[in-house]
Amino acid sequence: MASSVSPVQNLARVLLGAALAFAGTGHLTFARQDFQAQVxxxxxxxxxxxxxxxxxxxxxxxAALIALPRQRVTVGWILAAFFVAVFPGNISQYLTHADAFGLDTDRKRLIRLFFQPVLVAWALWSTGAWVARNNRD
Structure with a gap:
């Protein structure tokens, strides 16, 4: 059974869910070309x-982060894996010097690389996934 999470973690989970839904909408609409620079x-x-x-x-x-709180641990692990899977796109953007999302210098693109592990940690912490894994005994 999944461990409980704090109200702050729940808020962080919902905020991450909303941010993902917004970013996903950007993939399909207003930021489509910028996202192509990362492929x-x-x-x-x-x-x-x-x-x-x-x-x-x-x-x-x-949507799953927000609407499926009982599956939050599983969603957290899947989301963390997704963030790891798309990281090569961020590296590619840096290596190819592709301008997108206001990242118009190598320094800005390099700094951005350090935020991907933050997203992984956010997914695992806000869903209680890491604690649930450690308490599986």
């Missing part, structure tokens, strides 16, 4: 398809 050229898929598919996943994950 590595080495990925053997159409960049627009990758952006649209990841947008749908982000909207779904955001």
């Amino acid at each position: 590595p050229d080495s990925l053997p898929l159409n960049q627009d398809f990758v952006v649209l598919a990841s947008g749908v996943v982000e909207i779904g994950m955001g």
Whole structure:
């Protein structure tokens, strides 16, 4: 059984869910081209398809974080894995010097790389996933 989480963790979970739903909507609409700048050229898929598919996943994950609190631990682990899976896109944006989202210098793109582990930690902490894993005994 999942461990309980604090009201602050619940608020953080809902905020992360809302942020994901917003970002996912951006994938499908207003930020579509910016997100394409993050798709590595080495990925053997159409960049627009990758952006649209990841947008749908982000909207779904955001909705799950908000609407499925009983499954929050599972959602937390899946979301953490998703954040790890998309990290190569952030690295690609840095290595290819692609401007997007106001990241118009290598320094800004490099600094952004350090925020991906924060998202992983946020997903695991706000859902109680890490504590639940440690208490599985």
